[in-house]
Amino acid sequence: MDDKVGVISSMIIQSRPENMTAIKAALLNMPDTEISADDPSGKIVVVMEAESDRQLADGMxxxxxxxxxxxxxxxxxHSENAQ
Structure with missing residues (x-):
């Protein structure tokens, strides 16, 4: 990320349990996105890194x-200037 703003965030994704497999597959294909945890009730915890808040918003x-x-x-x- 060199001189660009670095952004890291986590989010909870809510889904129906029967859709989790397809959603997790789609998430795994997204760059700079990691599945941290999931729950059989349909919740998925994701960590996403981006170069800017705009890129993060687009990812969300x-x-x-x-x-x-x-x-x-x-x-x-969390965002900060990479030094």
Whole structure:
């Protein structure tokens, strides 16, 4: 990320249990996105890194557009200039 703003955030994705497999597969295909945990009730915890807040917002929208996703809730957000 050199001289760009570095952003890291975590979020909880809510889905129906029967959609989790497809959603997790889609998440694994997203760059700089990692599944940290999941729960059989339909919750998935994701950590995402981005170069900017805009890139993070775009990634969250992309997650929200995955078929079967009911909601995306930001839990943690940190950004800083890479030094």
């Amino acid at each position: 929208k992309e997650i929200g557009d995955i078929p079967g996703v009911l909601g995306v809730n930001l839990v943690f957000h």
